[in-house]
Amino acid sequence: MTSKLQAWRFIAxxxxxxxxxxxxxAPELITAIRWW
Incomplete structure (x- = not known):
C-alpha cells in the first residue's frame, strides 16, 4: 500500500x-509553431 502511494506521488x-x-x-513553442 505504501509503495503504491509513493509511486502515485512520484507520478504526480x-x-x-x-x-x-x-x-x-509555451510562448516559444507558440511562436515557433506560428512561424511554420
Missing part, C-alpha cells in the same frame, strides 16, 4: 514538473 510530481515546463516554454 513528474506530471507537475512536465506541466510547469510546458507552461514555461
Amino acid at each position: 510530481i513528474l506530471i507537475a514538473v512536465v506541466l510547469s515546463f510546458a507552461v514555461w516554454r
Whole structure:
C-alpha cells in the first residue's frame, strides 16, 4: 500500500514538473509553431 502511494506521488510530481515546463516554454513553442 505504501509503495503504491509513493509511486502515485512520484507520478504526480513528474506530471507537475512536465506541466510547469510546458507552461514555461509555451510562448516559444507558440511562436515557433506560428512561424511554420
